[in-house]
Amino acid sequence: MKPAFLLLMCFVAWPLLGQVNTGELRVKVTDANGLGLQVAISVVSEANQYSNELGTNEEGMVRFKTLAYGVYRLKIEKPGFSTTENSVEIRSAIPVDRTFQLALAPVSTVIQVSSTGTLIDPSRPSSIVQIGTIQIEDRVASLPGRSVQDLVNSQPGWLYEGNAVLHPRGSEYQTQLVVDGVPLTDNRSPGFGPEIEADDLDSVSIYTAGFPAEYGRKLGGVVELNTKRQAQAGLHGQLVLGGGSYDTLQSFGEVQKTWSKDSLFASGSGSSTSHYLNPVVPENFTNKGTTGDFAVRYERDFTASDRLTLSVRHELSRFEIPNELLQQQAGQIQNGDNFETIGSASYQHIFSPNLLTNIVGMVRDNANDLYSNPLSTPIVAFQKNSFREGYFKGTVSLHHGNQEFKAGVESDTTFLHENFSYTITDPTQFDDGTPVTLPPFVQSRPDLEQSAFVEDLIRLGRWTVSAGLRWDHYQLLLNQNAFSPRVSVGRYLPSLNTVFHVSYDRIFQTPSNENILISSSGYIQSVNPEVLKLPVKPSEGNYYEGGLSKSFGERLRLDINLYRRDVRNYADDDQLLNTGVSYPIAFDKSVIYGAEGKLDLVHLGKLTGYVSYSYMVGNVWFPVTGGLFLGDDANAALTQLSGHFPDSQDQRNTVRTRFKYQLLSRVWLAAGLLSGSGLPFEYEGSQEDALAQYGPSVVNRLNFDRGRVDPALSVQASLGADVFKSERINSRLQVDGDNLNNRLNVIDFGGLFSGNAIGPARSFTIRLNTSF
Template identity: 80%
Template structure:
């Protein structure tokens, strides 16, 4: 276990920084009575487009500051006994706080005063498509297996696709997803087998981008997922406790406490889980698949004044798990264990120079360790890996509002110090090329990955038109030293007569390679493994993304989003394995062309019914030759001679359908049902069908179409039942039971994936969940 470093502690407790706002802002609300004195009152804040809903209470002076609000138009309702209710709306469009003062009017009868109130079902000033996952959807989410609660929520959106072990792939991209956690980017693989996750119960909202990226984003641009943790300043002590469990011996828990006094707020959370189904098994029997996760976080915020804010947080996460066995490996007695440990310290400072000018500083230091251990009975290889990195990150941004413009500029620097340690012993030489050494001394190497960037962007509103333009500069230095300039442009037009926003976007992208085992793939160690080696430096991906689409509101009950897109990428990023181990390393092909269409129909409310239907169509092709990566033995000749032609992208699932609807049976009881269907991913298997039978068994092989090279279509039916079991002014307790894959179909997710080469979805399973807030 890698302990938190002294450097992290010194950075966190000696710096004076804040909350790093990216595409979020804040509302500063003051409520007064007719004489101008502050009024403590209930406040309901909602945004149907963002799926955001919060019921809050102002302090005794009538003040409340609501932070990390995703951009959009919000509805605000104020209710206070003896006063007329007030309904109004406001817009969040930048990091500069929105200040509103509302004076309540004494009313002897039931009265509602509307102050420019409007619908928030669509964003009339949105220049691009953004999928929002709000507090209501997070609260009612289908329970997930440990390590993938955030991934499951993102995977519910059109354009996203799972391969094995909850690795997310947006619009065909391989390992090019980044998470933005409270404004701080994490660009490494965050799937259960590679990095611990932040529990979804710890989040207030999620914003998902697959096009129309602000220039502030870079380095990993297959898709961007903004995670905003819960830290609304509620007076007094408040908290949440979640207990759950179900099939596969799964137990999960999450707890959160927060307290606000004066200008100070303190937030603490912890979660833990155990399961016997941590990764996707490779055979139906689910051999050796136990996993344990834990997460601890503390956050402190202080508003020194209306102009100065300070933030400090520390988070420690870990996971320990077994790697699932194939049939032959289980018979041999193989045990492979993996673990991940991560400690993150962040700090930031925000200063408002004027109502139109704001600056924000944020810094992060984190330690990350990723290990793999194999017992002596492992076959065909005993593999050991002990990788870690230390990352230091800094960003400074300035936001400026002028008339109809929201201007933002900034610089960022990221230094990641990589360390790799790998060794192996071959136990079954028949599975490898002749001459491959059965054992080698450990490979141990360290090297810094240095990346810097700068950006400018401007959001302009001209009547019913909204234009977002930006320019980004990136520098990347690891195996190569490269610079790139990336323009971004998005434009939207609101058509009020049909309540529709049409939009189009262009993104020039520069994506740095995955740093997972990138040092070993370019080292002299590989010549010792196999004298026939081809090593090509893995170049950053460069390309052009195009999207056009529309969002339409129908009768304030339905919202329809449709998009068509195309991605043209040079040096298209992919991954491969070293020998037959769980060690993955980056490779690249000459180019890729990915295109498709997506649609989502949200039923916001039709009586007691809510829900959505989404559909994705995607075609992805990748072209030879190979332009980067490591190749051994026979693969060398293929890489050198295969100079033309193309093949399907490994995420080339043509049709994906997702459905989920919820019905409120009575005020405290609801039912939900849905399904997930996919037409199947492509696969390559070098052996014969008899080899596949020996490794994976007939049930799995019967779900493969070797003639087409495709996994058979998948279908999983879900259902949920929820009930409020106790509700008072201060306590709300909700119970939920979920059933997954109720049709009990053997769904092969992919064939030929990471670790053991296969991934099977869960069989019919159930889970229980009790969520209490106070």
């Protein structure tokens, strides 16, 4: 792509901040004389699991911000006036304006105007999972550091490995979170990046296919997080207090003040627990952790067409690394921590009712450490990594007739810094000749990535087509670029209440930058002379999906998807020595295919809920095409030139379900379960070695003949009640029980420091949520 074209794109996009796939609804309500009315307006979308109610100001106006694309039902009520219902579609970032004139109500009369069902979206050309306010509020409580991950993992197609690392449809570390339009492409699991608390969110949108061309770099799955933005004037807030098993204490608070054209928002959270990471043995040795999160956001609407948003967020986590039996006997203590500060600024300008631009800029500092006491075995490791990231994105959105056009550019520069050292305390665990200690490895290098995209959403009667093209450039160890076309097509059949959809995504995924410098450096030659080093290339591939979404009346919705992913230079990760320090590697190709289905019961009297099923098969082919391999692994990589093995997320059958019943007007009961058929594993030692390290209770949950973890089952239940409710204050109490069947669920198993993890035993949590 020519530099002149990129400069032109930057100039065109400059007036606007990078928006996500959300829009805004602006409503004005008047009486018969055109005077503004203060009324209550509810906005509901069953397809997006969204429900919210706000009141208009003295001029009769209100704004519903960050609404995910879809169909919404509006209900406007005021005593003495006729109740009005209507529907509205949100399809782009350009705000939708609606004006309603209320008539005086005859006695006992309700006017219904164009009330349309919202259980399916007839103009959605691909499968997108929406998690709205209802599911966020009623979710099962999570251990600290993983509330967002647990929400995502409740959806079909997603799997956990140890420590809440999300894996969408067989991808390894290829998930990106997009927080209010800013993408975070690094590992966001509890052991690597502090979380944004789920109570801070208004909605979540999840993509595993049909990716807009706006998204790139990490495309295993994209998770859009939209934080709360209360448009109601005055002072509003929320306080959440909770605690439970494993000495867990959690708190979250937020407050927002809106006046005139300004809004100021502040939030904070903190937690502590003795079960922060997934332990490797049931005794849960050395697993304490604490987290903290603080955020401030200021928003000003200079005019109806200009909005400025400034935000700062600081997050931290400190935790212990869980020991296995031999490490605990030796007295090992390993600690990790992570600190992150994010500052962002965005500006939005509306040129006309059909043209909007958006610009966002972000600077992020991230630092993580690993350090061990002298009694650690078989190695004492120290790591101090950090990076500073500068990000810019500009987009322009244009509505024309039946088309929603969007184009933009983005640039991301990450300055990596790595510092690592070690001392071996048990040489018998390593290859002969491995040095007991070496001087520290210290290196810095920039990771440069740029992109540009165009996309268009076209509605042609009952057909909807989304087409886009993306260009990416990546420069770290290699210098590569690629074009990625994307297309999704949907067809709505009203006679069947069904939307059929197919999609194709060309993907270009950049390697993980976690410890990529040390794994490609000459330092490794000093560790072991038998070494194979290959630069890790970006992954390139093709994603295919077909499916349907069908509603049965306004009570049931069925979603079915079939998919296949063909990827070259399939990304994976490995461990440096026995330290738990991971770095990227790659194999020749992978083929992953499967099916997903979910049945949502929106309401059957007082009952709501869902049941989902996922089937997945994943295989990876030799030879290795990138990464670091030492000693025997290097020899194996050089000689293993063909054949394949199961992908580490190759779990064939996964079932999830949760149903909620409204016992009384203020009391509800919910129950559900999670069942998985078990992940594959490899273990280099003998079964006797495994017994010595992890004990019989863990080993009895492994099938060494099949190389599979035994099936897992966890039963959950919740009881909730509105303990206080008034016009201004609402307090909700919720008690959750997890793994009530108390099964020892081994999540995955791979040998020392290689991802061993078991789930929590039977545990309970109580949470009080007060909003005003």
